[in-house]
Amino acid sequence: MNADRDDPERGARRPGMNGLGVAGLVPFVVTLPAAYLASPPGQALAIQAFLAYGAVILSFLGGVHWGLALAGAGGPEPAGRRLVVGVLPSLVAWPALLLAPPAAAATLLAGLVALRLYEAGPGAAGLPGDYRRLRTRLTAVMAACHLALIARLLLA
Numbered sequence: 001m002n003a004d005r006d007d008p009e010r011g012a013r014r015p016g017m018n019g020l021g022v023a024g025l026v027p028f029v030v031t032l033p034a035a036y037l038a039s040p041p042g043q044a045l046a047i048q049a050f051l052a053y054g055a056v057i058l059s060f061l062g063g064v065h066w067g068l069a070l071a072g073a074g075g076p077e078p079a080g081r082r083l084v085v086g087v088l089p090s091l092v093a094w095p096a097l098l099l100a101p102p103a104a105a106a107t108l109l110a111g112l113v114a115l116r117l118y119e120a121g122p123g124a125a126g127l128p129g130d131y132r133r134l135r136t137r138l139t140a141v142m143a144a145c146h147l148a149l150i151a152r153l154l155l156a
Contacts, residue, residue, distance in 0.1 A: 014130070021134050027053040028145040035152050047101050050149055054108040055093035057142070061115055061135075062089030065123065073126025085123060089115060102153040109146035112139055 027049070034046035066086030069079045089111055096107035116139040119127055 014128070017131070018134055021138050024057065025138065025141050025145075028142060032145050032148055035149055047149070047153070050145075051097060051101060051104050051108065054105070054112075054142075054146065055097050058093040058108055058111045058115070059090040061112070062086050068126050071126075078123075078125060082123070085115070085118060102150055105146050105150045105153065109143055109150070112142055112146070 031046040031050040031053070035043055035050060037043075038046055063086060065082045069082035069086060072079060073082070092111045093108060096104045096111070098104075099107060116135060119132060119135060124132065
């Protein structure tokens, strides 16, 4: 029995989660082609926008864990760990923006993947199954976009 699939209130608790999650990919999907195809000033702006949005998203995903800690998800012992996990993405994302673009993209990629691995392992408690599945799909797309940007930056 899959508790998430068999939970009739799943959609009522998280309406629009999938659509909003996919909509959150739009800035990556729009700025990535521009990083390849725009005029040189447009490419620079697209790269800057891509990296800034990547930092925002990584910080946002950390905030999910801050919220879970405040809600007591997973019990009292993991709450302290969740608070740390909640703030670490911001502490990685912000200084990443001060790095050269290839290093910034690689740092953001590492942060996104590391956070997803945490959510799949020790941080899974308190995360709904449909959220975890959505995060896996969204992280795969974000990782592919970051890898494509890194390739563009290193091969240009």
